[in-house]
Amino acid sequence: KNQVEQSPQSLIILEGKNCTLQCNYTVSPFSNLRWYKQDTGRGPVSLTIMTFSENTKSNGRYTATLDADTKQSSLHITASQLSDSASYICVVSPLSGGSYIPTFGRGTSLIVHP
Amino acid sequence: EAQVTQNPRYLITVTGKKLTVTCSQNMNHEYMSWYRQDPGLGLRQIYYSMNVEVTDKGDVPEGYKVSRKEKRNFPLILESPSPNQTSLYFCASSLSGRWEAYEQYFGPGTRLTVT
Numbered sequence: 001k002n003q004v005e006q007s008p009q010s011l012i013i014l015e016g017k018n019c020t021l022q023c024n025y026t027v028s029p030f031s032n033l034r035w036y037k038q039d040t041g042r043g044p045v046s047l048t049i050m051t052f053s054e055n056t057k058s059n060g061r062y063t064a065t066l067d068a069d070t071k072q073s074s075l076h077i078t079a080s081q082l083s084d085s086a087s088y089i090c091v092v093s094p095l096s097g098g099s100y101i102p103t104f105g106r107g108t109s110l111i112v113h114p
Numbered sequence: 115e116a117q118v119t120q121n122p123r124y125l126i127t128v129t130g131k132k133l134t135v136t137c138s139q140n141m142n143h144e145y146m147s148w149y150r151q152d153p154g155l156g157l158r159q160i161y162y163s164m165n166v167e168v169t170d171k172g173d174v175p176e177g178y179k180v181s182r183k184e185k186r187n188f189p190l191i192l193e194s195p196s197p198n199q200t201s202l203y204f205c206a207s208s209l210s211g212r213w214e215a216y217e218q219y220f221g222p223g224t225r226l227t228v229t
Contacts, residue, residue, distance in 0.1 A: 004156065034218075041223065042222060042223065043118075043204050043206075043220030043221055043222055043223055044157070044204075044220050045220070046217050046218065046219075049217070089156070089157070091157075101159050101162070101172050101173060102159065103156075104149075104156035104157040104158070105156050106154065106155060106156045107156065
């Protein structure tokens with residue numbers, strides 16, 4: 001069964017600090033891996049999209065990396081801001097027979113304190 | 115403004131009373147889908163639609179129905195809601211079902227409580 005595991009489950013950091021969130025997956029072969037940011041009570045918003053051939057993708061202070069060999073991805077947040085407080089979700093989509101059903105991780109809850 | 119809208123945003127209903135949650139997008143997207151989100155679990159796909167009149171089951175389709183008669187609308191129907199369908203529901207759309215190429219945009223969510 002396809003799985004996406006995220007760690008840590010929750011994280012508290014001080015404003016201005018950097019942090020890294022992890023995503024391990026078993027989806028294989030996979031089409032792409034995405035990171036979303038979800039503010040409390042709102043829909044997820046896409047941060048990055050990476051295909052299996054890409055190693056890194058940046059979006060402002062967010063940088064995602066992908067190691068397809070070890071099936072691991074990370075999301076690095078630089079110089080955190082209070083507005084970064086949210087849940088960050090890793091999503092992996094399969095590449096098989098026209099299946100478009102993605103597998104979502106449970107998310108990492110990030111709290112940024114002033 | 116390009117967006118995905120859902121209605122209602124909040125709904126409390128009783129077991130067995132049929133309900134419909136509407137979803138509409140104004141971006142001429144081909145692909146639309148429904149998800150539910152429960153505490154401690156990741157988002158799970160209920161149904162998706164690659165285009166008009168083309169729908170398919172996701173991971174958790176039991177107890178739900180959908181239709182795609184028009185490109186912009188993708189309603190979610192609960193014929194006989196049960197308490198285990200209490201959840202936060204999201205509709206999403208994408209230009210195409212080709213996941214490697216296109217962004218997926220999510221609606222604001224519908225919080226459903228079935229008593």
